[in-house]
Amino acid sequence: MPEIILSINAGSSSVKISVYKAPSAGTNHDPTQLAEAVISGLTAPPASLKYTRGDEKVDDKSLDGIKSQEEAFRYILDFLVKDKGLPEMGKIEDIHFTSHRVVHGGGYERSQVIDKETYDRIEELSDLAPLHNAPALTIVKAVSSLLPHATNIAYFDSSFHSTIPAHIHAYPIDPVVAKKNKLRKYGFHGISYAFITHAVSKYLQKPASELNIIALHLGSGASACCIKNGHSFDTSMGLTPLAGLPGATRSGSIDPSLMFHFTHSAGKPSRSSSEHMHITQAEEILNKNSGWKALTGTTDFGVISNKAGTDEDKDGTYSLAFDLFVDRILNYVGPYFVKLDGKVDALVFAGGIGEKGVKLRAMVVEGVRCLGFEVDEGRNEKLGGDVVVDISKEGARFKTLVCRTDEQLEMARGVVEERGRFERK
Ligand SMILES: Nc1ncnc2c1ncn2[C@@H]1O[C@H](COP(=O)(O)OP(=O)(O)O)[C@@H](O)[C@H]1O
Ligand SMILES: CC(=O)OP(=O)(O)O
């Protein structure tokens, strides 16, 4: 009987689900991916579905009416179960494990089976990841009712960053208050950074424990990570995923006083607060109504890239957003290069924008040319299908890589590696 793992990645604008067959116990192969379904564009309706089974692209269609992560999950599960070409999903009792990407894990340094206590803890942290934790929990709840045999395991984006030293994760505020309220830099996109670390270490044939990279996960939410000897040493997101780089609907870092000048009602509760989450209007504006959406009206950075600098960009709206993003990214690459003492194995692009944004990669690397990074135009434009691709120019002092990150696979590997810890007693 095959043991099936459903690996669920609820992002702020997408839900990505991969179906894996676990290798036989005692072998250390990767889980085998049987299918992947991605619903994207939740913040730019209509959403769309991309479905691949094995190496075959089976479906690619627009979906009206799917607006939330929970709706996307329910749609995908139904779709997978009904797919005649995927008999492994025909018997839902064979789904032993569901791994869930949970963005904010507070003090959890590793994955956890989601029991009542873990669920409550993740819920408590919802205010600190307003676009992520509550939607992820709606999926956990749906799994509990639709797949009651499955063991739910939470993988936290923040766990990878538990190695950040105190002088980097601490905020310069009253330490008593900071300790009591657990106010510190947590950092996110850690499942992706763990995948990137392993993939680049394999590609460069260098042990992860000796690997120094500057990694950029650029998606609907975007962040940078300084990875020293295979561990997170610094990252751009903070107490919440709002800090650092701007994103589809997020402002990224701003002067904290800006909000007092933006609106006087900024401190009042937001109308969209729910039983799972209580945020102020300020948090609502900075998390949901800023970033690319506020600057350009679209949350799709692909559109911004295509229009910037063309006749369609008469008032320079798209160019401003594009150039602003390049500028903010450079604000991290330089300092991380310094923090790594110039001993950098690679600058790595990942995430939807990092993997598809040809122009963005070219402009960012152009911005750090003085440090010794240079991109080969041809390689940058045609990546090919490998997990890690070298786009550096011949003779460049430092490497520039693109990594097709795979958070679902990273979680499924974790399930297989630690299966014993998760088996129901
Ligand atoms: N050709 C492209 N160039 C630049 N960005 C793109 C392109 N195609 C898609 N994107 C962007 O990728 C982002 C989604 O990235 P992804 O990592 O999948 O998101 P999520 O954060 O939801 O996981 C969207 O902002 C989308 O606009
Ligand atoms: C942490 C975060 O911002 O995630 P995403 O990019 O998937 O929204």
Ligand SMILES: [Mg+2]
């Ligand atoms: Mg993502």
